[in-house]
Amino acid sequence: MTFYAYILRCNDGSYYAGHTDNLDVRLAQHQRGLVGSYTAARRPVLLAWSESFPTRDEAFRAERRVKGWSRAKKEALIAGDLDRLCVLARSRQQ
Known part of the structure; x- marks a missing residue:
């Protein structure tokens, strides 16, 4: 079985992170407002x-x-910009 970590971009521009074993079903649940109040709103x-x-x-x-x-x-990860992600990780550690 495969499991997934995911990030959703909400209508207000915020991000929501979650995990699931069925990405399609979980996304549909979020779209219908069936998963928690954060994404439902x-x-x-x-x-x-x-x-x-x-x-x-x-x-x-x-x-x-x-x-x-x-x-x-999160935005560097979404963009696939691993160089930027590394820079941001280092700058936070210093």
Whole structure:
């Protein structure tokens, strides 16, 4: 089975991170307002990024890691700009 960590871009411009074992079903649940109040109040949502993982634990760890990131780091990840992501990670550590 495959698991996913994902980032949604909400209608108000904010980001929401989560994890699931069925990305299509989970996205549809978010779109219908069936998952929590955060995304339900900020629909429609768009899938901005996702990555697959072999275990639920790895997907959950990725979700928790991304949730703690700044908006700039999330946007670098979404854009696939790994150089910028590394710069942002280093600048935060200093």
